[in-house]
Amino acid sequence: MLTSIKTNSLTTDGQKLGMMYFRVAIILFGAQLLMGLIAAIQFLAPNFLFEIFDFSVARMVHINALVVWMLYAMIGATYMMLTEETGHEGVGLGLGKLGFWVLTAAVTVVVLVYIIVQVGSGTEASLWLIHEGREYIEAPRWADIGIVVVVLIFYFNVFATYMKGEKTGIMTVMVANLLALAGLYLAGMFYTDNISMDQFWWWWVIHLWVEATWEVFVGTLAAFALIRLIGAKREVVEMWLWIEVLMLFGSGILGMGHHYFWIGTPEYWWEIGALFSALEPVPLIAMFVHVLYDWGKEQGAHEAKGEPKSVVTNGPAMAWIVTNAFGNFLGAGIWGFFHTLPQVNIYTHGTQFTAAHGHLAFFGAYATILIGMMYYGIQKAYGVKVMSATFKSKMGIFLITFGVLGMTIALTIAGYEQVMVERGEMGATWNAFFIAQELPWYVQAQLWRTIMGVVTFIGFIYLVWDLLTIGKNAQASEA
Ligand code: HEM
Ligand code: HEM
Numbered sequence: 001m002l003t004s005i006k007t008n009s010l011t012t013d014g015q016k017l018g019m020m021y022f023r024v025a026i027i028l029f030g031a032q033l034l035m036g037l038i039a040a041i042q043f044l045a046p047n048f049l050f051e052i053f054d055f056s057v058a059r060m061v062h063i064n065a066l067v068v069w070m071l072y073a074m075i076g077a078t079y080m081m082l083t084e085e086t087g088h089e090g091v092g093l094g095l096g097k098l099g100f101w102v103l104t105a106a107v108t109v110v111v112l113v114y115i116i117v118q119v120g121s122g123t124e125a126s127l128w129l130i131h132e133g134r135e136y137i138e139a140p141r142w143a144d145i146g147i148v149v150v151v152l153i154f155y156f157n158v159f160a161t162y163m164k165g166e167k168t169g170i171m172t173v174m175v176a177n178l179l180a181l182a183g184l185y186l187a188g189m190f191y192t193d194n195i196s197m198d199q200f201w202w203w204w205v206i207h208l209w210v211e212a213t214w215e216v217f218v219g220t221l222a223a224f225a226l227i228r229l230i231g232a233k234r235e236v237v238e239m240w241l242w243i244e245v246l247m248l249f250g251s252g253i254l255g256m257g258h259h260y261f262w263i264g265t266p267e268y269w270w271e272i273g274a275l276f277s278a279l280e281p282v283p284l285i286a287m288f289v290h291v292l293y294d295w296g297k298e299q300g301a302h303e304a305k306g307e308p309k310s311v312v313t314n315g316p317a318m319a320w321i322v323t324n325a326f327g328n329f330l331g332a333g334i335w336g337f338f339h340t341l342p343q344v345n346i347y348t349h350g351t352q353f354t355a356a357h358g359h360l361a362f363f364g365a366y367a368t369i370l371i372g373m374m375y376y377g378i379q380k381a382y383g384v385k386v387m388s389a390t391f392k393s394k395m396g397i398f399l400i401t402f403g404v405l406g407m408t409i410a411l412t413i414a415g416y417e418q419v420m421v422e423r424g425e426m427g428a429t430w431n432a433f434f435i436a437q438e439l440p441w442y443v444q445a446q447l448w449r450t451i452m453g454v455v456t457f458i459g460f461i462y463l464v465w466d467l468l469t470i471g472k473n474a475q476a477s478e479a
């Protein structure tokens with residue numbers, strides 16, 4: 001991927017810009033994992049880097065890097081498919097390129113401030129210059145404003161290209177959904193000293209991103225990828241896409257009530273949150289069935305014609321997209337459903353159970369398909385017709401997936417112990433929290449999480465190694 005900076009055979013400026021976004025995304029992904037490892041070690045050895053690099057900082061950089069790398073990869077994927085999908089050269093990409101550099105400079109400064117300055121006094125200046133203290137989207141206000149400007153440029157590029165090009169169903173959904181996705185960011189930007197109000201609006205960004213607009217976004221990616229990678233029929237995938245949009249918004253918007261159980265919002269949210277969030281797994285099952293069904297059907301059609309079955313033009317991308325179908329269903333659908341009813345959530349709220357769900361959902365629903373799109377970009381960058389998985393591709397996907405699943409299971413066990421001891425037996429007191437943290441089940445689970453984190457990181461090294469080499473090797477063997 002890096003070697004392709006000079007010699008790539010990307011044909012459009014959009015694809016080149018997409019690749020620039022992918023490069024930063026993968027670096028931030030690596031940084032995210034390193035921060036996670038530091039935070040995980042601090043669970044086991046609380047004095048590790050104490051007052052040098054505190055848990056609060058490692059955790060903050062871990063989850064902010066997560067969100068930022070995913071946004072980078074999403075922008076990258078959009079630029080990557082823009083011209084192919086619209087049949088029109090990207091509009092205003094010079095400006096888009098400028099936006100990329102401004103954003104990347106801003107992200108670098110913000111991360112350095114997180115790491116070096118860390119915290120400030122409780123004044124306006126800290127909000128403007130250090131961070132806003134809203135989990136996942138902590139960028140200080142100056143950077144917030146910069147992000148809005150850069151995203152406006154990005155949106156202009158996409159929208160103008162769409163208007164001039166072919167208006168496929170995939171592009172129509174993408175353009176409408178991106179407007180909502182970007183617009184929601186604004187809900188997390190203003191300051192109030194009322195913590196209930198702050199949380200109320202903050203969830204508009206976090207929940208309405210991951211359980212509505214991001215899901216629709218990856219739906220458009222999956223639709224596009226299935227057409228390109230296995231030759232799925234456009235009418236079929238687009239029909240499913242529209243159904244998913246309907247179902248996702250239908251359940252996801254009011255499903256937000258599952259975050260309004262205990263933050264001081266009115267009690268009617270209990271019923272609304274319970275009902276609509278319990279429906280949320282339905283579209284995720286539909287998506288899962290859709291991907292596997294389409295794939296099976298295409299394979300069957302080829303077999304019937306006596307053609308060789310393997311028509312997958314990009315092995316690793318397809319593998320990651322199939323993992324996405326499983327991962328989204330498991331992490332968001334199943335692990336989300338576990339704790340979404342208020343009767344259950346009263347015990348599980350804010351335990352390691354939540355962290356188990358957070359890891360599997362973010363990984364399963366988003367990391368997977370975005371990595372798949374990176375492989376798609378590599379295939380384009382080296383102009384290879386069929387790119388098969390290598391040993392490194394397989395090690396990458398296996399170790400990362402196995403590692404994240406392992407972490408999820410370990411955290412689920414830790415959460416179970418917290419629910420039993422801290423909440424059930426000891427009544428959720430301050431003291432109960434600390435007692436539960438010291439019992440063997442909890443400590444061992446944290447140890448296993450750390451071990452599985454290391455497995456994930458080794459998988460990441462394979463992934464990067466593969467991304468750097470697979471294109472060139474495929475090109476050589478094709479020639
Ligand atoms: C890909 C989609 C999803 C992602 C990435 C995701 C991620 C997360 C994360 C990171 C949190 C923790 C937030 C915090 O720091 O407080 C969370 C909380 C929660 N999620 Fe999800 N989630 C997804 C889908 C779902 C679905 C479909 C459901 C329900 C069926 C669900 C139910 C919940 C609930 C109830 C909480 C609150 C947990 C608590 O009270 O501690 N999530 N989610
Ligand atoms: C090397 C692998 C990783 C390690 C060791 C690790 C470790 C951690 C730790 C220690 C926390 C803080 C938990 C807490 O406050 O109780 C955390 C939070 C989080 N991590 Fe990771 N992580 C890793 C990889 C990932 C990956 C791959 C993703 C998603 C793609 C992810 C997503 C998250 C999220 C969403 C949270 C916030 C969860 C919540 O508060 O509910 N992490 N991680």
Ligand SMILES: [Fe+2]
Binds near residue numbers: 207211255258259
């Ligand atoms: Fe939610």
